[in-house]
Amino acid sequence: MSTNKILNDINLSAKPYVIYKTSNGFDLFTDFSKKIILSNNNVTNFLETISSNKKKIKKTDLYIGFFGYELLNYLIGIKFPKQKTNFFPKGIFYKPETLISLSENLSFKAPPSEKKNKQFKINIDRKNYTRIFNKFKRKIKQGETYQIKICTKYKNKSKIDPLDFFCRLSKSNLAPEAFLIKDKNYSVISCSPETLIEKKGRSIITKPIAGTLKKNTSLNKSKALQYFRKNIKETKEHNMIVDMERSDLSRICIPGSVKIKKEKTIEEYKDLFHYVSLIKGKLNKKVKTIDIVKSMMPGGSVIGCPKVSTLNLLNNQEKENRNIYTGSFGYIKFNGDMKFNIIIRSILNFKNISEISVASGVVIDSNANNEFNENFIKAKALIDLFK
Amino acid sequence: MIYVIDHKDSFTHNVVHQLSLFDEVRCTNYDEIDNRYLKRASTIVLSPGPGSPKDYPITSSIYKKFKGKKKIFGICLGFQQILFCEGANIVQQKQIYHGFQSKVKVVSKNSVFKNKNIYKVGRYHSLKLEEPFYSKNFDITMRCVISGSAMALENNFDKIYGFQFHPESFLTINGNLLIKKILSA
Numbered sequence: 001m002s003t004n005k006i007l008n009d010i011n012l013s014a015k016p017y018v019i020y021k022t023s024n025g026f027d028l029f030t031d032f033s034k035k036i037i038l039s040n041n042n043v044t045n046f047l048e049t050i051s052s053n054k055k056k057i058k059k060t061d062l063y064i065g066f067f068g069y070e071l072l073n074y075l076i077g078i079k080f081p082k083q084k085t086n087f088f089p090k091g092i093f094y095k096p097e098t099l100i101s102l103s104e105n106l107s108f109k110a111p112p113s114e115k116k117n118k119q120f121k122i123n124i125d126r127k128n129y130t131r132i133f134n135k136f137k138r139k140i141k142q143g144e145t146y147q148i149k150i151c152t153k154y155k156n157k158s159k160i161d162p163l164d165f166f167c168r169l170s171k172s173n174l175a176p177e178a179f180l181i182k183d184k185n186y187s188v189i190s191c192s193p194e195t196l197i198e199k200k201g202r203s204i205i206t207k208p209i210a211g212t213l214k215k216n217t218s219l220n221k222s223k224a225l226q227y228f229r230k231n232i233k234e235t236k237e238h239n240m241i242v243d244m245e246r247s248d249l250s251r252i253c254i255p256g257s258v259k260i261k262k263e264k265t266i267e268e269y270k271d272l273f274h275y276v277s278l279i280k281g282k283l284n285k286k287v288k289t290i291d292i293v294k295s296m297m298p299g300g301s302v303i304g305c306p307k308v309s310t311l312n313l314l315n316n317q318e319k320e321n322r323n324i325y326t327g328s329f330g331y332i333k334f335n336g337d338m339k340f341n342i343i344i345r346s347i348l349n350f351k352n353i354s355e356i357s358v359a360s361g362v363v364i365d366s367n368a369n370n371e372f373n374e375n376f377i378k379a380k381a382l383i384d385l386f387k
Numbered sequence: 388m389i390y391v392i393d394h395k396d397s398f399t400h401n402v403v404h405q406l407s408l409f410d411e412v413r414c415t416n417y418d419e420i421d422n423r424y425l426k427r428a429s430t431i432v433l434s435p436g437p438g439s440p441k442d443y444p445i446t447s448s449i450y451k452k453f454k455g456k457k458k459i460f461g462i463c464l465g466f467q468q469i470l471f472c473e474g475a476n477i478v479q480q481k482q483i484y485h486g487f488q489s490k491v492k493v494v495s496k497n498s499v500f501k502n503k504n505i506y507k508v509g510r511y512h513s514l515k516l517e518e519p520f521y522s523k524n525f526d527i528t529m530r531c532v533i534s535g536s537a538m539a540l541e542n543n544f545d546k547i548y549g550f551q552f553h554p555e556s557f558l559t560i561n562g563n564l565l566i567k568k569i570l571s572a
Contacts, residue, residue: 243557
């Protein structure tokens with residue numbers, strides 16, 4: 001069956017489904033036999049019972065879904081002050097009974113509908129952003145954090161067709177960790193570029209991104225590399241993330257096995273260049289799924305460094321729940337293998353509200369205006385889909 | 388056995404892996420100290436971490452209790468912690484180094500490192516030692532080639548050592564060698 005026909009059918013069926021990028025196409029997961037809504041009360045049990053040492057498994061012997069940011073904080077013992085919330089679940093996982101491989105070229109013609117999308121509103125304006133920025137800069141001078149990412153959120157009232165959005169987004173930006181979740185009462189559309197964990201057997205990798213450059217006609221891959229190499233601020237930010245991810249992996253890996261496989265390389269996407277490293281390790285025999293999740297999540301590159309003190313600073317500052325943003329989406333197979341991304345560049349649609357969160361880093365030599373603008377550029381690619 | 392006291396830093400487990408090349412290592416958070424490990428350890432390592440030494444009174448009291456009895460080695464915040472316990476002021480520096488590779492030079496004939504050697508090291512610190520600093524048996528044995536700020540301390544009488552830089556960072560060249568020298572000193 002053609003990808004086009006499969007997508008039309010699934011959309012008409014009104015069944016919940018998930019689409020996740022693979023190396024050469026997409027996988028479609030559906031016919032969910034179980035849906036687990038995660039909370040602080042059941043997440044530990046979920047992680048402790050999900051996988052066994054079973055060697056032979058079917059392709060659908062897995063749970064696919066996401067951990068929200070707050071749940072990941074809970075798992076590592078970080079508390080929250082009271083925040084504004086829309087009561088979106090803290091995490092949801094599905095057990096699929098059907099898996100269909102799709103080609104890379106997703107096409108879907110949405111049935112015509114009346115457009116009801118309002119203008120997006122930002123939750124922190126430039127003035128407030130600058131105030132928070134300066135506060136965090138003082139914290140950096142005092143050594144309480146070395147790098148911290150301020151999150152801003154854009155929201156609007158909207159009614160959208162998630163599959164149409166996802167197909168259009170995949171055309172304009174084919175990201176290696178793209179995914180779509182379509183359920184009855186919510187959807188998530190994402191073009192995440194960042195792999196947080198890929199575990200096969202006892203081998204584990206993480207691929208942090210720190211550094212993004214918008215393409216233009218005069219830039220090619222080697223010029224982009226030169227730009228990052230010469231830019232001391234970007235280099236320092238990236239170095240910090242590399243050392244932090246090495247340390248996160250070292251918590252669960254055999255001493256001496258954690259190695260930087262690719263150090264500060266350029267990955268090219270349709271509109272952007274990313275500054276990327278790849279770090280690999282070999283897991284300790286005794287390490288369980290829950291240990292891996294707790295060591296690696298929430299992903300350091302989108303939080304800042306050091307993780308615990310920076311999370312505390314962020315959570316005390318942010319008035320609104322991050323929901324899925326900077327959580328992780330992916331799957332855990334019944335044999336313990338897993339793949340997770342970092343949820344960024346995503347739209348969450350819930351209760352007829354679409355929300356897009358973005359963040360950029362404060363380091364000692366960053367500038368509030370530039371970072372505020374960078375946030376807007378990151379959000380704009382997604383906001384433009386609503387036009 | 389080496390006991391690493393973790394100040395909830397995101398680099399500590401790089402330190403643990405590096406030390407594991409040479410000895411058995413145990414590590415806990417500073418607010419979950421295991422007294423059996425403290426007792427058993429031949430070396431106590433004070434990890435890097437956020438904030439300033441005055442924020443960690445538990446670590447200070449461990450330092451004071453074991454000074455002269457066990458080898459003590461501090462990295463970054465741990466280095467500052469030792470100096471702080473020896474009466475030094477730890478102050479903000481004008482130029483802040485986070486994720487920065489720079490050169491440090493051995494500046495003492497009494498060092499376990501060869502005088503005038505230069506090392507390329509990774510740095511992550513907002514604060515530094517205010518000088519002049521004097522405490523009995525303590526020497527500042529490495530300095531930043533450019534700013535001159537204190538980068539290593541040694542007290543070979545009490546077997547106390549510290550690096551302001553991060554020997555475990557991938558930005559430090561020959562970090563394992565630097566650690567080996569300290570552990571065998």
